[in-house]
Amino acid sequence: MNKISIEDIKKLREKTGAGVSDCREALEESGGDMKKAEEGLRKRGIERAAKKADREVRAGAVFSYVHHTGxxxxxxxxxxxxxxxxxxxxxxxxxxxxxxxxxxxxPESVDVLLGQEYVRDPAKKISDLVKEVIGKLGENIQVVDVRIVEV
Known part of the structure; x- marks a missing residue:
């Protein structure tokens, strides 16, 4: 097995935001392959997200976007x-x-949104994007509501 360098761990950590030990473990499991290690960390994040799904959410924020046309x-x-x-x-x-x-x-609803392909990466669903952030931050995150306003 290849020795995993500190530089590789640092690169993977910067890319994914995962902890040092998780990055080292993922690189060891992938034989030093950065792409496989990233995928392994992503899968772990999704597994962690599933464990947190039942936890109560009491905080959060509302985010908005206005198209350049207004x-x-x-x-x-x-x-x-x-x-x-x-x-x-x-x-x-x-x-x-x-x-x-x-x-x-x-999307017409939160459920429709979560099932959609992510516009920036069609290989990923919105639900996967949310699960990745749950895995990274260690807390349950839920999309509560979506609204569109148009004139």
Whole structure:
């Protein structure tokens, strides 16, 4: 087995936001293959998300997007367990990405949204995007509501 370098662990950690030990373990399991290690970490995040799905969400934020024409806007209510997580860059980025996606794809409901392909990466569903952030932040996150306003 190849020795895993600290530089590789650092690169993987910067890309994924996963912990040092998780990155080292993923690189060891993948034989040093960065892409396989990323995929392994993504799968672990989805598994962790499933374990957190029943936990109550009491905090969160509403995110919006207004198209450059000013004639279309979208809002997404995103809930999490604590105010601390609601203020993290990853949570805010997820909220903004979801608001942009809602404006582009115009889902009729939260369920429809979660089943859609992500506009920036069609190989990924929106539900997978949310699960990845759950795995990264360690808290349950739920899309509570979506709205589209158009003139």
């Amino acid at each position: 004639r279309l806007g979208s809002m997404v209510a995103l809930a999490c367990e604590t105010d601390f997580v609601a203020k993290t860059d990853d949570f805010v980025k997820l909220g903004k990405e979801l608001a942009l996606h809602v404006a582009a794809s115009r």
